[in-house]
Amino acid sequence: MSAVAAPWVDRATEWRAFRAVLHRDLYVTWRELPAFLAQVILQPLFLLFVFGKVLGSLDLTRPGYADLLFPGLLALTSVLTAMQTLAFPLVAEFGWTKEIEDRLMAPMPTAFVAAEKVLFAIVRSFVATLIMLPVGVLILGSIPWRWSGLPLFVAGLFLGALVGAGFGLLMGTLVQPQRINLLFSLVFTPLLFTGCSQYPWPSLARLRWFQVVTAANPMTYVSESLRGALVPSVPHIPPWICLLVLVFAICVLMTVGVKGFYRRAID
Amino acid sequence: MTRPRGGFLRTAVDTEKGTPLRNDAGRRGCHGQPRLGDEVAEESGDRLAALDRASRERIRVPNVHPRPYDFEMSGELPTDGPAVEVVDLVKRYPKSPVNAVDGVSFSVPAGEVFGLLGPNGAGKTTTVGMLTTRVRPSDGHALVGGVDVVGDPVGARKQVAVVPQRSNLDRSISIRDNLVFHAAYHGVPARERLERADELLDQFGLLDRSGDKPDFFSGGQSQRVMIARALMHAPRVLFLDEPTTGLDPAARLFVWDRLRELRESDVTLILTTHDMDEAALLADRVAIMDHGRLLALDTPEALIDSLEGEGTLELAADLPADGAVLEALAGLSGVAHVEPVQMHTENGEAPPPADSQPLRVRLYLTGDAALLVAPAAAVLSEHGLALQDVKLGTPTLEDVFIDLTGRTLR
Numbered sequence: 001m002s003a004v005a006a007p008w009v010d011r012a013t014e015w016r017a018f019r020a021v022l023h024r025d026l027y028v029t030w031r032e033l034p035a036f037l038a039q040v041i042l043q044p045l046f047l048l049f050v051f052g053k054v055l056g057s058l059d060l061t062r063p064g065y066a067d068l069l070f071p072g073l074l075a076l077t078s079v080l081t082a083m084q085t086l087a088f089p090l091v092a093e094f095g096w097t098k099e100i101e102d103r104l105m106a107p108m109p110t111a112f113v114a115a116e117k118v119l120f121a122i123v124r125s126f127v128a129t130l131i132m133l134p135v136g137v138l139i140l141g142s143i144p145w146r147w148s149g150l151p152l153f154v155a156g157l158f159l160g161a162l163v164g165a166g167f168g169l170l171m172g173t174l175v176q177p178q179r180i181n182l183l184f185s186l187v188f189t190p191l192l193f194t195g196c197s198q199y200p201w202p203s204l205a206r207l208r209w210f211q212v213v214t215a216a217n218p219m220t221y222v223s224e225s226l227r228g229a230l231v232p233s234v235p236h237i238p239p240w241i242c243l244l245v246l247v248f249a250i251c252v253l254m255t256v257g258v259k260g261f262y263r264r265a266i267d
Numbered sequence: 268m269t270r271p272r273g274g275f276l277r278t279a280v281d282t283e284k285g286t287p288l289r290n291d292a293g294r295r296g297c298h299g300q301p302r303l304g305d306e307v308a309e310e311s312g313d314r315l316a317a318l319d320r321a322s323r324e325r326i327r328v329p330n331v332h333p334r335p336y337d338f339e340m341s342g343e344l345p346t347d348g349p350a351v352e353v354v355d356l357v358k359r360y361p362k363s364p365v366n367a368v369d370g371v372s373f374s375v376p377a378g379e380v381f382g383l384l385g386p387n388g389a390g391k392t393t394t395v396g397m398l399t400t401r402v403r404p405s406d407g408h409a410l411v412g413g414v415d416v417v418g419d420p421v422g423a424r425k426q427v428a429v430v431p432q433r434s435n436l437d438r439s440i441s442i443r444d445n446l447v448f449h450a451a452y453h454g455v456p457a458r459e460r461l462e463r464a465d466e467l468l469d470q471f472g473l474l475d476r477s478g479d480k481p482d483f484f485s486g487g488q489s490q491r492v493m494i495a496r497a498l499m500h501a502p503r504v505l506f507l508d509e510p511t512t513g514l515d516p517a518a519r520l521f522v523w524d525r526l527r528e529l530r531e532s533d534v535t536l537i538l539t540t541h542d543m544d545e546a547a548l549l550a551d552r553v554a555i556m557d558h559g560r561l562l563a564l565d566t567p568e569a570l571i572d573s574l575e576g577e578g579t580l581e582l583a584a585d586l587p588a589d590g591a592v593l594e595a596l597a598g599l600s601g602v603a604h605v606e607p608v609q610m611h612t613e614n615g616e617a618p619p620p621a622d623s624q625p626l627r628v629r630l631y632l633t634g635d636a637a638l639l640v641a642p643a644a645a646v647l648s649e650h651g652l653a654l655q656d657v658k659l660g661t662p663t664l665e666d667v668f669i670d671l672t673g674r675t676l677r
Contacts, residue, residue: 013454014421020451028439098435102496105399106452107425267360267393267402 487518
C-alpha cells in the first residue's frame with residue numbers, strides 16, 4: 001500500500017495548501033461582502049464627497065481640486081485597505097482567536113501563510129480601489145482618466161497595496177491585542193493625513209516642515225505616482241522616484257514584517 | 268521543609284475533603300462521578316471499569332468506529348518504525364533561567380496511546396509544540412512519522428494533527444466549513460472531504476449543528492469539533508493538549524469515549540494531561556514529566572506496581588482506641604505504616620479529640636490488602652473492638668507522581 005502514494009502527496013501539496021487558505025479568505029470575504037464594502041469604501045467615499053463635492057459646491061475649494069484629490073483618495077484606499085486586511089485579523093488571530101494555528105499547521109512553509117495574507121490583502125486592495133472608480137464618477141460627475149497613464153496607475157496601485165500589506169504585517173505582529181486601539185490613533189490617523197492624498201506634495205514647499213514629514217510616509221509616493229498617471233498637469237514627484245522609494249519601503253516593511261510573523265508563529 | 272513522602276497528600280486530602288479517607292475518594296468528588304454501589308468491590312477492583320460503566324449508563328453514546336480512510340496520506344513515508352521519536356530534546360526560552368524542556372527522550376510506537384502526565388508548567392505543552400513544529404527546539408532532535416520536525420517541518424505537518432487546549436476554530440465559518448477547509452489545506456480531494464466532514468460530524472454528535480458558527484458552541488462541543496477537524500486529513504499522529512481540561516463531566520466522558528474509539532484505528536495518540544484518571548484510562552503508556560524532565564515512563568499498571576506499597580486498608584471500629592491498638596496493627600506483617608484518620612464534622616466545626624472518637628485508621632501495605640483484613644480484624648477484637656467498616660484501596664498514578672516528586676499533581 002505504501003508504494004501507491006496518492007497523486008496529491010507531493011510538493012504541489014504546499015501550493016494546494018496555499019490556494020486552499022486563499023480560497024478560505026475569499027470565501028469569507030464573499031459571504032461578508034456588505035461588511036467588506038462598508039469597511040473599505042465608506043471612509044474614502046465621505047472624504048470624496050465632502051472635499052470633492054461639498055466644499056467645491058460651496059466654492060471653498062478651487063476648481064480642479066477634485067481632480068487632484070481623486071488620485072490621492074485612490075492611493076489612500078489602496079494602502080489602507082491592504083493594511084486593514086492584514087493588521088486587525090493578525091492581531092486577533094495571534095492574540096486571542098488563535099485561528100491562524102490551523103493554517104500554520106497546514107503542510108506548507110510558514111512563509112506561505114504570511115505570503116497568502118499579503119496576496120489576499122493585495123486582492124482586497126485592488127477590489128476596493130477599482131470600486132472607487134464608479135463611485136467617483138457617481139459623486140463627482142467625472143473622474144480624471146488617461147489610458148496612457150494606465151501602466152503607472154497599475155504599478156502605483158500594486159506597490160501601494162504592497163506597502164499597505166507591509167505595514168499591516170508589521171502592525172499585526174507587533175501590536176499587542178490590548179493595544180489595538182492605539183493602532184487607530186497612533187498609526188491610522190497620521191498615515192491618513194500625511195500621505196499627500198488631499199494635497200500634492202510639491203505644493204507643500206510653502207510649509208517646509210510638513211513637506212519633510214510627508215516625505216517620510218510611503219503613502220505620499222503612492223498618491224504622487226497616481227497623480228502622475230491621471231493628472232500629470234498637477235505638479236508631482238517624478239514617477240521613477242516614487243516607484244523607487246516604494247520598492248525600498250516595501251523591502252524594509254516586508255523584511256521586518258515577515259520576521260515579526262515568524263516570531264509570532266514559531267516559538 | 269521536609270515531609271514524609273506520600274503521607275502529605277493522604278492526610279491533606281483527608282482533612283480537606285472530610286471524605287472517608289482514601290485519597291482518590293476526594294478526587295472522584297471533583298470529577299462529579301457518582302459514588303457507585305458496591306464500595307469494597309469498587310475500591311479494590313477496577314475503579315476505572317466502574318467509572319466506565321457509570322459513564323455509559325449516564326450518557327448513551329453510539330459506539331461508532333471511524334471507517335478506514337479512502338485515501339492514503341503517508342504513502343511516501345516509511346510505514347514501520349516509531350510514530351514519534353524524541354532524543355535529548357531541550358527547549359530554552361531566552362529570558363528563562365531554566366529549561367522549559369530539559370533533555371527529554373522517548374519513543375512512541377505507531378498505534379499507541381501515549382500520555383504525558385505532569386502538573387502545569389512541567390513542559391508537556393512545550394514538548395508537544397516542538398513535535399508539532401510550532402516551537403523550535405534548542406537542542407536534541409525529534410522525528411514524527413520518521414520525519415525530522417526541524418529539518419522538514421512541512422513534511423512533519425503532513426503527519427500530525429493538533430487539538431489544542433483552547434479553541435482555535437475559525438469563527439468566520441460554520442463548523443462544517445471548518446472541517447472541510449482544514450481538509451482542503453491538507454490536500455484531501457474535494458468529494459472525500461465533504462463526505463468525511465459529514466461522517467465525522469455525525470460520529471461526534473454534531474451533524475444537526477453543522478451549519479452553526481463556533482461562537483455558539485460550549486467548551487465541550489468546541490473540543491469535539493476540533494477533534495473531528497483533526498481527523499479530517501487522516502493524521503498519523505494526533506496530539507491532544509489537555510483534551511478535557513475545563514469540560515463538564517458529561518462532555519469529558521464523551522471525549523474519552525471518542526478517544527478510546529480512536530485506539531482501534533491506526534492513529535497514534537499523544538495526549539498531555541494533569542489528570543491521572545485520564546492518563547490511566549486512555550493511555551497505553553504514561554510518561555511522567557516535571558520541571559521539563561521525564562521522571563518515569565511505563566504502562567500505568569507498571570508505574571503503580573513500582574510503588575513500594577501495594578495498597579491501603581482502611582479500618583473503622585465501633586469504639587475509641589489507644590495507641591496500643593495502633594502499635595499492634597503496625598506490627599502486623601505486610602503493614603508499612605499506620606495512620607489514624609480524623610473525621611471532619613459536616614458543618615465545619617472542630618472535630619472532637621481523636622481518642623474520643625471511634626477508631627479509624629489507614630494502613631499502608633506492602634502486600635495484598637485483602638489478605639490483611641482478617642488479621643487486622645483479629646487485632647481489633649483482641650483489644651475489645653469490633654470492625655465496622657473496611658475499605659481497600661490501590662495506589663494511583665498520582666501516588667506515583669508524589670513518590671517521584673514529593674508533590675501532588677495539582
